[in-house]
Each structure stands twice: as C-alpha cells, then as structure tokens.
Amino acid sequence: MAEFFQFLMSGLTVGAVYALVALGFTLIYNASDVVNFAQGEFVMLGGMVTVFVAAAGVPLPLAALIAVTVAVAVGLLLYWLAIEPARGAPAVTLIIITIGASILLRGAAQMLFDKQFHKLPSFSGDAPINLFGAAVQPQSFWVLGGAAVIVLLLYVFLERTVLGKAVLATAANRLAARLVGINTTTVMALAFGGSAAIGAVAGILITPITLTSYDVGTLLALKGFAAAMLGGMGNPLGAVAGGLLLGLLEAFGAGYLSSTYKDAFAFIVILVVLFAMPQGLFGRRVVERV
Amino acid sequence: MPAWLGHRSLTLIVLAAIVVLLPLGFPSSYYFRVASLVWVSAFAAVGLNILMGQAGQVSLGHAGFFGIGAYAVAIGPAHVGLPSWGALLIGAVISAALAWLVGRPILRLKGHYLAIATLGLGVLVALVITTESRWTGGPDGMSVAKLSLLGWRATGSSTWYWITGGVLVAGTWIALNLGETPTGRAFRALHDSEVAARVAGVDVARFKLQAFVIAAVYASLAGSMLAMMNGFVNPDQAGFLHSVELVTMVVLGGLGSVVGSIVGAAMLITLPQVLTVFQEYEHLLLGLIIIVSMIFMRDGIVPTVSRWLAGRVRT
Numbered sequence: 001m002a003e004f005f006q007f008l009m010s011g012l013t014v015g016a017v018y019a020l021v022a023l024g025f026t027l028i029y030n031a032s033d034v035v036n037f038a039q040g041e042f043v044m045l046g047g048m049v050t051v052f053v054a055a056a057g058v059p060l061p062l063a064a065l066i067a068v069t070v071a072v073a074v075g076l077l078l079y080w081l082a083i084e085p086a087r088g089a090p091a092v093t094l095i096i097i098t099i100g101a102s103i104l105l106r107g108a109a110q111m112l113f114d115k116q117f118h119k120l121p122s123f124s125g126d127a128p129i130n131l132f133g134a135a136v137q138p139q140s141f142w143v144l145g146g147a148a149v150i151v152l153l154l155y156v157f158l159e160r161t162v163l164g165k166a167v168l169a170t171a172a173n174r175l176a177a178r179l180v181g182i183n184t185t186t187v188m189a190l191a192f193g194g195s196a197a198i199g200a201v202a203g204i205l206i207t208p209i210t211l212t213s214y215d216v217g218t219l220l221a222l223k224g225f226a227a228a229m230l231g232g233m234g235n236p237l238g239a240v241a242g243g244l245l246l247g248l249l250e251a252f253g254a255g256y257l258s259s260t261y262k263d264a265f266a267f268i269v270i271l272v273v274l275f276a277m278p279q280g281l282f283g284r285r286v287v288e289r290v
Numbered sequence: 291m292p293a294w295l296g297h298r299s300l301t302l303i304v305l306a307a308i309v310v311l312l313p314l315g316f317p318s319s320y321y322f323r324v325a326s327l328v329w330v331s332a333f334a335a336v337g338l339n340i341l342m343g344q345a346g347q348v349s350l351g352h353a354g355f356f357g358i359g360a361y362a363v364a365i366g367p368a369h370v371g372l373p374s375w376g377a378l379l380i381g382a383v384i385s386a387a388l389a390w391l392v393g394r395p396i397l398r399l400k401g402h403y404l405a406i407a408t409l410g411l412g413v414l415v416a417l418v419i420t421t422e423s424r425w426t427g428g429p430d431g432m433s434v435a436k437l438s439l440l441g442w443r444a445t446g447s448s449t450w451y452w453i454t455g456g457v458l459v460a461g462t463w464i465a466l467n468l469g470e471t472p473t474g475r476a477f478r479a480l481h482d483s484e485v486a487a488r489v490a491g492v493d494v495a496r497f498k499l500q501a502f503v504i505a506a507v508y509a510s511l512a513g514s515m516l517a518m519m520n521g522f523v524n525p526d527q528a529g530f531l532h533s534v535e536l537v538t539m540v541v542l543g544g545l546g547s548v549v550g551s552i553v554g555a556a557m558l559i560t561l562p563q564v565l566t567v568f569q570e571y572e573h574l575l576l577g578l579i580i581i582v583s584m585i586f587m588r589d590g591i592v593p594t595v596s597r598w599l600a601g602r603v604r605t
Contacts, residue, residue, distance in 0.1 A: 035402055037534075082581050089588035091401070092348065096541045099534055100580030107573025222409070222530060229406040260421045267410035274407050275395045 002133025007255040008248070009131065013140040013209065015247020016147035017043075020202035021224025022231065022239035023154065024195035030171035030234050031184075031191035034083060034094045038102040039224055040217030041109075042196045045071045046203025047212030048109055051118040060121070068200045074105065075196025079189050102217060109214040122208040143205045150198055151240055158236075167191065171234070223266070230270055232280030241282065298466045301549060305462055309455035313448070322447035324563055329454035330516045332555035333461045335539040336548055337508020340465055342537070343546030344474060345501035346481030347397060348405045351412020352536050355385040355506040357419055357528020359513030360434075364523045365425055367435040374437045378514040385510035386503050393502040397495065409530065416528040431524030434517045450519040457515065458552070461508060465548045468504075477501055481546075509536070542583060544590025553592055 021039055028036045049067035054060055082097050089097075123142050128135035158164040169177040170187040178184050203212065210216075227246045231238025246266050253265030273281060309329070316322055334356060341347050359381040366377025396407045419426050426432060437444040444453060468474045476497045479487035488494050517523045526532060535558060543554025561579065565572040587594035 035405075082585065086585045086588055089584070090545075092342075092537075092541055092545065093584050093588045096538055097581050097584045099538060100577045100584065102577070103573055103580065104577025107571070107575075107577055111570045111574060218531065222413070226406055226410070229403060233402050261417065264414055264417050267413050271396075271407060271410050274399055274403055278399050278403060280403070 003255065005132040005134035006136075007251045009134055009136045009140055011248035011251025012244060013143050013206075013247070014250060015244035016143050017202050017206045017220070017243075018223050018227045018246050019240040019243025020147055020150060020198050021220050022227035022243045023151070023236060024198045025224055025228040026234060026236050026239040027154075027167075027191045027195045027198070029228070030236075031167060032083065032188045033091065034098065035091075035225070036078075036192075036195070037095060037098040037221055037225075038078060038105060038217075039195065039199055040219070040221030041102050041105040042071045042075060042199025042217075043203035043206075043220050044109060044212065044214065044217040045074060045105070045196075046200030047120070047207040047216070048113050048118065048203075048214065049200075050204050050207065051120055051212065052113055054120065060123075064204045067204060068197050071196040071200035071203075072193045075192040076189060078196075079192035083188075083192070084185070102221070106214055106217065113214060115214060117211045117213045118207070119211050120204070120207040137209060139205075139208045143209070146201060146205045147240075150201060154194075154198075154236065163190070226266060226270055229280055230273060232282040235280075235282045238280060238282035242280070245281075298470070301466060302459065302463055305549075305552070306459050309459060313451065319447045322451045324560060326447060326450045326454045326519060327516075328556045328559045329451075329458040330512050330519070331536070331539060331559050332552040333454070333458045333515070334509045334512035334536055335543070335551035335555045336458070336461050336465045337505045337512070338536050339540045339543075339546065339548060339551040340468060340477070340508070341501045341505035342540050343544075343551075344469060344477040344481060345498060346477075347498055347501065348401075348408065348537075349502070349505065349533075350405045350409035350530075350537060351415070351533050352408070352505065352509050353528050353530070353532035354412035354415030355389065355509035356513035356516075356532065356536070357415055357525070358385045358388070359510030360517035360523045360527050361419055361426055361513075362510070363437075363514045363517050364432050364434045368432065369425060374435055374518060375439060378511070378518075381514050382507050382510045385506045389503045389506035390499060393499045394495075397498040397502060409533070412528070412533050413530060416525055416530070419528050420525040426525070429525060431522060434521050434523055436521065437518045444518070450515075454515055454519070457511070461511075462548055462552070469548075473497065473500065538580065541590060542580065544592040544594070547590065547592045550590050550592035554590070557591075 021043060024039050024042065025036060028034055028039075046067050049070045050060070050063045053063035053066050058066070078101055082101055083094065086094060086097055122137065122139045124138045126137070128137055158168055166177065166182045167187050167190065169180070169182055170184050174184055177187075223246060224243070227242035228239045229242070230246060231240070231242030249265050249269055250262050254262040257265070312325060313322065316325075334352070338349065338352050341349055359378070362381025362384065363374050363377045366372035366380060367374055372380065392411055396404065396411070399407050420429055444450065469478075476487070476492045479490060479492050480494050480497060484494055513527060516527065539554035539558050540551050541554070542557060543552065544550030561576055562572060565575050568575060583591065
C-alpha cells in the first residue's frame, strides 16, 4: 500500500505540472485558436530566470516574481510581434510560428544562461513527510497547492469578473464578442500573458524536484498538449483532469509495469481514448457546418 | 502560379538540371554531403506534402516512419543478415503496413486531434527504438553497413549525391504526376471539403489512408538512404523534433507545392550550416527566420513568390 501512495503522490505532482501547461495551452487556444508550441518555454523561463536571478543574490520569492514578470513580457511580445501580425493565417502556419518562437527562446536561453542543469532549493526543506507509508517531498505539496490555487484563481477570474467573461465570450465566438464591444485584441494579449504566467509558476514550483535546463520545454509542451487533447481541447477543467491523469498514468505505469516505457503508457492511452472518443474525454461533440 | 512554373515536365527538367549542374560549383566534398542531405530531406518532405498539402491531413509523427526506414537498413544487415537493399524494401513495407493499420482509426480524427494522435505514434516508435537497445544500440545509435549491389559498394559523398539526387527527381516526378491522377484529384477534393468530397462520391477514408501510406513510404525510404549515407543511425532521427522539422519544411516551402517542399528542405538544411558561422546565435536566428518568413509569406515561400511574379508579369 505504501508503494501505491508513493506512485500516487509522484503521479499527482508531475500531473499538476502537466495540468498547468495544458491549462496554458487551453487559455491561448480558446482566445485565439492558436496551438502554442512555445508553451513549454514559459515553464523553462520560469525555472531558469529564477535560478539565475537567485544566484545573483536576490531572495527567492523576489527572484520568482521577476521570473514570472519576464515570462509574461515574453508571452506578450510573442503575441504582439509574431501572432498578431500573422492574424488570419492558416492554423498550420500559426503553429509553425510558435515552433519558430520555441526554437528562438531555447536559443536565447542557451546563449544568455548556459547548457547545464540547475536546481532550486526546496521551498520548505528536504525532509520527506511520511504519508500512509510513502515518503513525500515537501515540495510536492507546494506543487499541488500552487496548481490548485492557480486553477481556483483562474476559475474565479473567468466566472466572476467582467474581463473574465470577456475572455469566455471571445472563446465562444470572436465575431459576436467584438460586436458586443469586447476588445478581442486585449483579450488575446491577456490570454498570452496569463498563459505565460501560469507556465512560469509551474516551472518555478517543479524546479526543486526535477531540475531545469534550457531545453526542458520541448517535452513539457508535448505532454501538456497531450493532456489538453486527452481532456478535450478548449475545456479548462478537461485540461486539468487530462494533466493529472497523464501524470498518474506515467507514475503507475513506471512503477508497476516498466519504467523504461514510462512515456509510452501516456501516449498509448491517448491513442486508445481518441479511437473511442474522437473529441477527448470531456470535449463537446462539434457539429460541422457546411 | 505562372504557367512555366505550374508545368510539370518543366519543373522536373529544372530540378534535374539543378541536380546535374550544382556539383560544378562545389569546391569540396563537404558541399556534396550537405547537398545530399538536402535531397534526402526534400524527398521525405515531398512525400509528407502529399499527405499535408494535397490531402490536407497533418502528421506530427512522420519521423517515426523515417526512423523505421533508417533502423531497417541498420538492423537488417547487422542482426538478420539481410542485404541492405532488401532491408530497405522491408523497412518500406513495415512503414506502409504500420501506416495502413494505425491510419484507419487515426485518420477519422480531425485537426488537432489528428495532430496529437500522429504525434503519439511517432513518440512511440522513437521510444521503442531508444529502449530496445539489444537491437538498436539504444540512445547511442548503431553503425550501418554500406550499401552494396552486385559487388559494387556505395561509398563517398559524391556517389551518394547522385543516388539521393536521382531518387529525389524520381520521387518528385511521382508526386507531380499524382496530383493529376484521379487519386490526386480525390486528395484535393477532400482537402477542400471532406463533406463535399463525400457527396461527390469520393471514398474519403480510403483516400486519406492512401495518402498516409504513400507519405510513410517516402519517409521510410528517405530514412534508409540517410542511414546508409551516414553509415550511422541514432534515435533522434525518429524523434519529435525531427517530425517538427519535416512539417516545417513542407509549410515553410508552401503547403501543396511540390517545388515548395524541396525549397523548404533546402532552407532548413542549409541554414544551420550557414548559421554555424554565428555559433551561439544559431538557434536564435533559425527561429527568427522561421517566424519572419511565416509572417510575411503565410502561404509558404514558393506560392507567395510565384504569386508575386505572376502579379509582376501581368502589370
């Protein structure tokens, strides 16, 4: 049983990070129909900037704040300089632009920082906490708690504020949103900024456990995209569920079946789910108008 | 598109002329090697363009088939005792069979769901290659036997230049002609509107599957050629980043344009070689060039340039 809880906790911890990346994907996708393959680079920026600013002697909380600010700035720049000028381009062109952006950001990080792996100190010590016989790192609770807070904040923002409702309206129908006076350009910029912030926070929270380097973004973007599709693209709750599920699949697959094929279980399950439910687990059936 | 560019035989003659004449300006064997790399990637991109540009279906896992082809010519001679050319054919058959088997359920999916399913397929192939190290040498890769045919051994960069160049011309000829066959017209019909194609009597599922299998075979053959040319394979060739690179070639050059795929491949292969001069700025500049060209030429380089030329001729 102790083993079970061990896998459960590590699965939830990794899953929470996937969920945050998937949430970032969903936010941008809903506002602008862009699948942002540079999403993983926000996570990388969060971790790397914190590491290097903290190394310069800045206290950790302030360094984290600076990292989030940098990521948000990069997200806004990505929108203003690369996505907005290409507005109306075919979906696949926009995807290639975000892939170009992710190559560029990785190149910039490699140049400004270095190619080494970096670690942040755990926020509240390294002494493992015993939970039902499983040894859990305190940082896991930071990751889970952080993810929960972000999901809650996003929910309140979307459901309880006028600006949040403008985001939802833009996601539902961009033209109709513009007709009722919503500035959809602002909403899209907001989505890119918010998504960057979420990614950066995920990067800061997970770095004490998994380390970070200039190229951690690729795999995270892959997993986040997979999680978003698993939950049903465009559904924020689906993204969170998909992320947690993906993390748990990996942890239990690695624990009970084969650790070398850890990454395979997730993708096998995704293929099976998509065969049975082509819209993902929580996706709505879309009726195609001709 | 101006008539002289749209004309198939002229396109083919120009391509063949470029392949034949290019070496005249090559100062060293390094240039032969880079050009061969371009021909191999262009061959894979031309195949992927049949799926993406003509039939309108995305594949984010195409390097998986590339990897199958590459590892077929590595494993065949080393572990099974097959001749290289036999292993190459078997690799193509395996790729076709896999594409056919998995394509049936996958190709029912649309848009981003199709993207993630093909991505998953590619990741799984890469994982198997990385993990089954007893056969594949694992993450370190393995060496590949030289191609030999009736006592003749293919070695040296100029030999491979002619092989890859010849294969590219043949592959381009097939892709260009395919566009004008009933199959090619069916591809375009389902690209424009699946529903309309189905109403017009096109068996949508069958033609999507055909395009997927054809593209898989192109990628597999390209993988085999690259492996034999390098004398070495590693799992990166089957990886996600390579899939992305292939898709970028097709989109950068221009979806649906056969010439575009070759131009896109030439750009993505030669740019990093040129940019190594800038050393650490290499990736930064590569990303920047991709972004800027996609913003200003959103339909891809070749369609945009030919439209521009057509406009100039008219006025």
